[in-house]
Amino acid sequence: MVHDSSASAGLDTLPRLLARNVAKYGDKPAYREKEFGIWQSWTWSEAAEEIEALALGFLTLGVNEGDHIAIIGRNRPYLYWSFVAAEMVGAIPVPLYQDAVAEELAYVLDHCGARFVVAQDQEQVDKVFEVQDQLPAIEHMIYLDPRGMRKYDHTALTKYEVLQEKGRADGDRVELNRRRDLPTYDDTCVMLYTSGTTGKPKGVVLSNRNIIETSKASSEFDDLRADDEILAYLPMAWVGDFIFSIGQAFWTGFCVNCPESPATMHSDLREIGPTYYFAPPRVFETQLTDVMIRMEDAGRFKKWLFHHYMAHAKKVGPDLLDGKPVGLADKLKYKLGELFVYGPLKNTLGFSRVRVGYTAGEAIGPEIFDFYRSLGINLKQLYGQTEASVFITQQPDGEVRSDTVGVPSPGVELKIADNGEVFYRSPGVFVRYFKNDESTADTKDAEGWVATGDAGFIEESSGHLRIIDRAKDVGKMADGSLFAPKYVENKLKFFPNVLEAVVFGNGKDYCTAFLNIDLTAVGNWAERNNIAYSSYQELAGHPEVLATMQSHVEEVNASVAEDPMLSGCQVHRFVVLHKQLDADDGELTRTLKVRRRIIEEKFADILGALYDGSSKISTETEVTYEDGRKGAIKATLDIRDAAVVANQKVAAE
Amino acid sequence: MNALTGGNYTTADGRKIGNTMMEMKNITLRFGGVVAIKDISFDINEGEIRAIIGPNGAGKSSMLNVISGFYNPQEGEVWFHGKKRPPMRPYQVARQGIARTFQNIALFEGMSVLDNVMTGRLTHMKAGMLSQMIWKGKAEAEETANREIVEKIIDFLEIQAIRKTPVGRLPYGLKKRVELARALAAEPKLLLLDEPMAGMNVEEKEDMSRFILSMNDEFGTTIALIEHDMGVVMDLSDRVVVMDYGKKIGDGTPDDVRNNQEVIDAYLGVAHD
Numbered sequence: 001m002v003h004d005s006s007a008s009a010g011l012d013t014l015p016r017l018l019a020r021n022v023a024k025y026g027d028k029p030a031y032r033e034k035e036f037g038i039w040q041s042w043t044w045s046e047a048a049e050e051i052e053a054l055a056l057g058f059l060t061l062g063v064n065e066g067d068h069i070a071i072i073g074r075n076r077p078y079l080y081w082s083f084v085a086a087e088m089v090g091a092i093p094v095p096l097y098q099d100a101v102a103e104e105l106a107y108v109l110d111h112c113g114a115r116f117v118v119a120q121d122q123e124q125v126d127k128v129f130e131v132q133d134q135l136p137a138i139e140h141m142i143y144l145d146p147r148g149m150r151k152y153d154h155t156a157l158t159k160y161e162v163l164q165e166k167g168r169a170d171g172d173r174v175e176l177n178r179r180r181d182l183p184t185y186d187d188t189c190v191m192l193y194t195s196g197t198t199g200k201p202k203g204v205v206l207s208n209r210n211i212i213e214t215s216k217a218s219s220e221f222d223d224l225r226a227d228d229e230i231l232a233y234l235p236m237a238w239v240g241d242f243i244f245s246i247g248q249a250f251w252t253g254f255c256v257n258c259p260e261s262p263a264t265m266h267s268d269l270r271e272i273g274p275t276y277y278f279a280p281p282r283v284f285e286t287q288l289t290d291v292m293i294r295m296e297d298a299g300r301f302k303k304w305l306f307h308h309y310m311a312h313a314k315k316v317g318p319d320l321l322d323g324k325p326v327g328l329a330d331k332l333k334y335k336l337g338e339l340f341v342y343g344p345l346k347n348t349l350g351f352s353r354v355r356v357g358y359t360a361g362e363a364i365g366p367e368i369f370d371f372y373r374s375l376g377i378n379l380k381q382l383y384g385q386t387e388a389s390v391f392i393t394q395q396p397d398g399e400v401r402s403d404t405v406g407v408p409s410p411g412v413e414l415k416i417a418d419n420g421e422v423f424y425r426s427p428g429v430f431v432r433y434f435k436n437d438e439s440t441a442d443t444k445d446a447e448g449w450v451a452t453g454d455a456g457f458i459e460e461s462s463g464h465l466r467i468i469d470r471a472k473d474v475g476k477m478a479d480g481s482l483f484a485p486k487y488v489e490n491k492l493k494f495f496p497n498v499l500e501a502v503v504f505g506n507g508k509d510y511c512t513a514f515l516n517i518d519l520t521a522v523g524n525w526a527e528r529n530n531i532a533y534s535s536y537q538e539l540a541g542h543p544e545v546l547a548t549m550q551s552h553v554e555e556v557n558a559s560v561a562e563d564p565m566l567s568g569c570q571v572h573r574f575v576v577l578h579k580q581l582d583a584d585d586g587e588l589t590r591t592l593k594v595r596r597r598i599i600e601e602k603f604a605d606i607l608g609a610l611y612d613g614s615s616k617i618s619t620e621t622e623v624t625y626e627d628g629r630k631g632a633i634k635a636t637l638d639i640r641d642a643a644v645v646a647n648q649k650v651a652a653e
Numbered sequence: 654m655n656a657l658t659g660g661n662y663t664t665a666d667g668r669k670i671g672n673t674m675m676e677m678k679n680i681t682l683r684f685g686g687v688v689a690i691k692d693i694s695f696d697i698n699e700g701e702i703r704a705i706i707g708p709n710g711a712g713k714s715s716m717l718n719v720i721s722g723f724y725n726p727q728e729g730e731v732w733f734h735g736k737k738r739p740p741m742r743p744y745q746v747a748r749q750g751i752a753r754t755f756q757n758i759a760l761f762e763g764m765s766v767l768d769n770v771m772t773g774r775l776t777h778m779k780a781g782m783l784s785q786m787i788w789k790g791k792a793e794a795e796e797t798a799n800r801e802i803v804e805k806i807i808d809f810l811e812i813q814a815i816r817k818t819p820v821g822r823l824p825y826g827l828k829k830r831v832e833l834a835r836a837l838a839a840e841p842k843l844l845l846l847d848e849p850m851a852g853m854n855v856e857e858k859e860d861m862s863r864f865i866l867s868m869n870d871e872f873g874t875t876i877a878l879i880e881h882d883m884g885v886v887m888d889l890s891d892r893v894v895v896m897d898y899g900k901k902i903g904d905g906t907p908d909d910v911r912n913n914q915e916v917i918d919a920y921l922g923v924a925h926d
Contacts (some may be wrong), residue, residue: 036805037804096818148870150870260813261813263814267814626856
């Protein structure tokens, strides 16, 4: 059951882990950030001093024990420090998604009753100001980047460094020491809001035990070390970033590197060369698409060299990575490939030093997964949730496949309910949902089992978990056959041309789909074929694009038909949408997952046309621009019929 | 004239505007028989955002070229910091602390963004050619100091991601921003922007407006700009000069100008009966 070894060693809060790291790795870099074109770094000792100064600053502002401090911004060392500083004074840090619009922020800030906000820049400060009249609890804001805020009223607004200076000068050190010693293993470490695929976001309360036990177990699972390097670029409000960039970093003492800006992430990745790396499938997908597009522009010899050695890598790369026996000639050829192709390519992608790489969140296409593994990058999959402090299952080295999510992580127990829903129990299981006992009781039973909301099964041969779909999305067609939209959507999305797919059909006679083209891939194709287009909408409606999409859908239908259980999910009719599904329009979550019900309502007219047999539909759609203003786009969309494969079971009878 | 001439006022959003920085007195500019500017006078105060507007061919760019020293007017005087300016070459004007951007982007296409912005530091480099060649002592220290300033501007204008990209490969909106970065690198007292938002989409215009406002706020740069987008002009500027056929037909706050009948006529046309 629960191991209390770390608690007994006195390492039961982040401030205590910080003190351990200062003692053990004091002169080793803890944080790096590129600023003004140069990598700036802070050792563990320097970081500890900064954190303490901020904590003292918090005391001068009157932060009480149990207060919530909201943190909004992109990955910067200063913001990571504010998590720990908050905990030092007994407050609870609540990171928020930086690209959330003001109303979304208002809900969360109001729900947690934050008294203080640490914001990165004017944009975030302005958003909070915009909704402040709904938020009487907010007393003071702290900001990092002063640009544009010189003339703001500073009675309830302080610059980060100024607060630190004030803390260093007037902070009550005795009080800080008292508060730092108070928290126990079961006190709250952080509160994270779930992205809310359905309904309003929920505040997941995670204790020190949750975070530290999980960080410890997962660090040991992959043998993470103090000399590892990670690049922190994923949203700070996401549980994964909290575990990787704070939990595991504090447990093992490795260095957290922050990019200069979101746009420079790729070049920063190359400069840092992380040894431990996480990215959602979308990132790997985009990178692969970029590589392939650039290879098409290469000379004939280079193209030949690339394809020749990539074919070889596909053959033996994964086996070499898994330590399976490979012939001497093949090994030598792989070495040559490493010299000519794989090495330089990994260097360009920034993956030369990756020892452990993970992807999660969505299913990853087998071609994409195999591409990276064949290069010798140890890319693995994990399955996790905010409520589990990330880890539920993960793939051990040597047992990596694209269609499973691995074996239960250390300390995690799994069970599958009769309806196929996956349940787990672990030391990482969240304490409760904040101010929402009803949902807590719905999700977590008295024995500590948590419902994932995903349907899946454990493969008997390997003991690995396979996820089919969201449990609530799995339904029945009118004829009673199984409807698993995600299963089909993932197959569609594995085509580089398809960015997003949404399949409908619950309770209907047949399945239909919305598709989004991938502008990079399709745009590049258009350029190569001299197809002129002036807008996304025009390209998406081009007859040749539609024909390509149709061939993709038919290919997927053939593959879906192979599984008798799911053959009812073949897509009979589809439409290529005139706009990209977007989180700003509420169609995707902030973590870019499809919000089925909202899409269904918003595009009800198009969906209706998919089922009433019409061949065209005129529609008008509201769009939200980045600055929050709204506009509308009009379009007439073609509806296409796709060939389906007759149910083989029926055919055989 | 309007009440704000002479400077020393506080704007609606609480910015303090200083003394008169530049004064144009009865400027007339002719090209042969064509009179581009006819007896125009106006002033620019320290810390102000001053717009020059008018229909096509009104003489706005010519006016900007007079300020930047590219044209020397046949009549009239240019006063800068309380002193009458003798006829000058553009590089001499640049040394006085006046920088500009161009209506049609004028960057070195083959050079990286960083190098382009570095050229904006030219007027601040003092090391001799020999020192530059052997790359010792003064030249090296100077390069480091200038690079730091340039990096701060790159950070300010959020163009870190294209630092090493050749300018020729950039889209139009970003080129405009690089040009602004180069002008800003000269640390000008007065910045002249010739249609900074021409050809931009709504989002790019908003970004550019934000940069202009924060430039003025952060570095205290006085800005004179020509712009066609009325929404932008009215939002950004403290005072507006309106020109039509080389003549000044209005001068004042955006509200004054908006309600000026002559200005409305110039823009909307007027019925001749």
